[in-house]
Structure formats: structure tokens, C-alpha cells
Amino acid sequence: MSEIPFYAQQGSECGLFEHAWRQQLPLLIKGPTGCGKTRFVEHMAARLQRPLVTVSCHDDLSAADLVGRFLIGNGSTQWSDGPLARAVRLGAICYLDEVVEARKDTTVVLHPLADDRRILPIERTGEQLQAPPEFMLVISYNPGYQNLLKGLKPSTRQRFVALSLGYPNAEVELAIVQTETGLPQTQAQQLVQLAKALRSLSDQDLEETASTRLLVSAGRLVASGLPMRQACHAAIVDALTDDATTAQALDEVMRALFGDAA
Numbered sequence: 001m002s003e004i005p006f007y008a009q010q011g012s013e014c015g016l017f018e019h020a021w022r023q024q025l026p027l028l029i030k031g032p033t034g035c036g037k038t039r040f041v042e043h044m045a046a047r048l049q050r051p052l053v054t055v056s057c058h059d060d061l062s063a064a065d066l067v068g069r070f071l072i073g074n075g076s077t078q079w080s081d082g083p084l085a086r087a088v089r090l091g092a093i094c095y096l097d098e099v100v101e102a103r104k105d106t107t108v109v110l111h112p113l114a115d116d117r118r119i120l121p122i123e124r125t126g127e128q129l130q131a132p133p134e135f136m137l138v139i140s141y142n143p144g145y146q147n148l149l150k151g152l153k154p155s156t157r158q159r160f161v162a163l164s165l166g167y168p169n170a171e172v173e174l175a176i177v178q179t180e181t182g183l184p185q186t187q188a189q190q191l192v193q194l195a196k197a198l199r200s201l202s203d204q205d206l207e208e209t210a211s212t213r214l215l216v217s218a219g220r221l222v223a224s225g226l227p228m229r230q231a232c233h234a235a236i237v238d239a240l241t242d243d244a245t246t247a248q249a250l251d252e253v254m255r256a257l258f259g260d261a262a
């Protein structure tokens with residue numbers, strides 16, 4: 001069996017996922033960028049020993065991109081399953097990332113699959129795929145930068161059990177940074193403190209704040225030998241903002257925490 005990707009729980013989300021899977025209920029995960037949504041799904045798929053099929057949604061994604069289409073080749077026409085049909089046949093966990101990006105007529109194909117019918121009708125072939133009990137549909141989105149006109153239709157979202165993730169508390173985040181970067185505790189601790197300080201800034205014009213992902217990136221640069229402040233500037237400050245004044249303010253927070261020597 002392949003190794004289970006590391007995931008540190010923020011609360012009791014692993015239990016919730018497993019119960020939802022057992023009860024054949026689809027799951028909606030909400031949370032800001034870099035908070036661990038993808039890692040969580042990868043971890044749970046491996047734990048439950050199910051294949052994982054991931055689809056990154058975008059506004060061009062059509063129902064055929066998900067379900068499948070006829071392909072012409074060698075003088076014949078052959079049906080080719082899309083990722084959703086493939087996942088249903090495999091009894092996989094199908095993870096649709098950033099699902100609000102997809103057009104509403106696309107998300108509607110999820111409806112019969114996400115309620116107690118658990119079927120995927122393939123109109124073009126007349127086939128009705130019945131999802132096996134192991135199949136699970138998981139969707140995620142980031143409520144932070146969601147276009148107000150977008151969002152999910154109530155009839156879509158009410159088919160899903162919902163889970164909200166945020167950034168983990170300091171203790172869990174420390175464990176994540178240490179495990180993901182191999183940094184010693186004191187340096188990992190500094191990164192977690194920096195994140196806490198940056199997240200508490202409310203007067204800065206930032207679309208999103210320092211995520212666990214950014215801490216891990218900074219930590220990897222430090223583990224590789226870059227000085228702490230240079231690593232944090234590149235992986236956190238410049239990743240968060242294009243505005244020179246804002247960057248200066250974030251660097252100031254860093255200097256106050258780490259001192260000039262770091």
C-alpha cells in the first residue's frame with residue numbers, strides 16, 4: 001500500500017470525512033488558499049484506500065469535460081470517459097477543486113450523483129452509471145475571493161455535508177512546519193509566530209493573509225540554507241503583495257519579531 005500523505009488535523013475533520021464516506025454523503029470543504037484542503041483529501045483517500053481523481057475547475061469547464069465525449073480516431077468514433085465518469089466506475093474519491101469557478105450548467109451534472117440516487121447519467125451514450133458505495137464526491141472552494149455573483153446554487157450546496165477549514169492553531173501549525181520542512185523547533189516556531197503576527201494585521205490591504213503553504217515554502221528555503229528574513233521576504237511578503245508600501249509594512253513586522261540579525 002502506498003504511504004499516507006502527512007496531514008495534521010485542525011479539529012475532528014478526519015472523523016467527519018470518514019463518516020460522510022461511510023454514509024455515502026458528498027462533502028463540501030470551504031477554506032482559504034493554502035490551508036490544507038488538497039492535502040486533507042489526499043490523506044483521507046489514502047487512509048480509506050480509495051483512488052483519488054482530482055479536477056481543477058475553471059469557467060470553461062463543460063459538462064462533457066467532466067462526463068466524457070466521443071472521440072474520432074482511426075476512422076471510428078469511441079466514447080472516452082471524463083474524470084467524473086472514470087471516478088464513478090473506479091469507486092474513487094472525486095475531488096472537484098474550486099468548484100465555484102465552474103459554470104452552473106456544469107455543476108448541475110453533479111446533482112443526481114450528489115443525492116441519494118447516486119447516478120451519473122451519460123446522455124450521449126444513454127448509459128446510467130450507478131455509483132458504488134465506495135465512491136465519494138468532494139468539492140471545495142475558497143469563500144474569501146469568491147465572486148459574489150458566483151457561489152453555488154442552493155440546490156447544489158444543500159446536497160453536500162459542509163466542512164469549514166481555517167488556518168490551524170499554533171501548535172498544529174508548528175507540527176506541520178516541522179514535518180514538512182525538517183526545520184528545528186526554534187526556527188519553525190519563528191515562522192508560526194510570524195504567521196500569527198501577519199494574520200492579526202487588519203489595516204493592510206491584502207486579499208489573503210499568510211497561509212500555512214507560505215510558511216512551509218519559507219521554511220523549506222531556510223532549511224536549504226537561506227537566511228530567515230530573506231526566505232520570508234521571498235516566500236511570504238512578496239508572495240502576498242505587489243504593493244511596495246504594504247511589503248514594507250510586512251517586512252517591518254518581520255524585523256520586529258526576528259531582529260536585524262536574522
Ligand SMILES: Nc1ncnc2c1ncn2[C@@H]1O[C@H](COP(=O)(O)OP(=O)(O)OP(=O)(O)O)[C@@H](O)[C@H]1O
Binds near residue numbers: 010168
Ligand atoms: N493540516 C496540514 N497538514 C499537513 N500539511 C499541511 C496542512 N495544512 C497545510 N499544509 C501544507 O501546506 C501546503 C498547502 O496545502 P494545500 O495544498 O492542501 O492547500 P489548499 O487548501 O488546497 O490550497 P488551495 O485552495 O490554494 O488549493 C501543503 O502542501 C502542506 O505542505
Ligand SMILES: [Mg+2]
Binds near residue numbers: 037038039097
Ligand atoms: Mg488545493
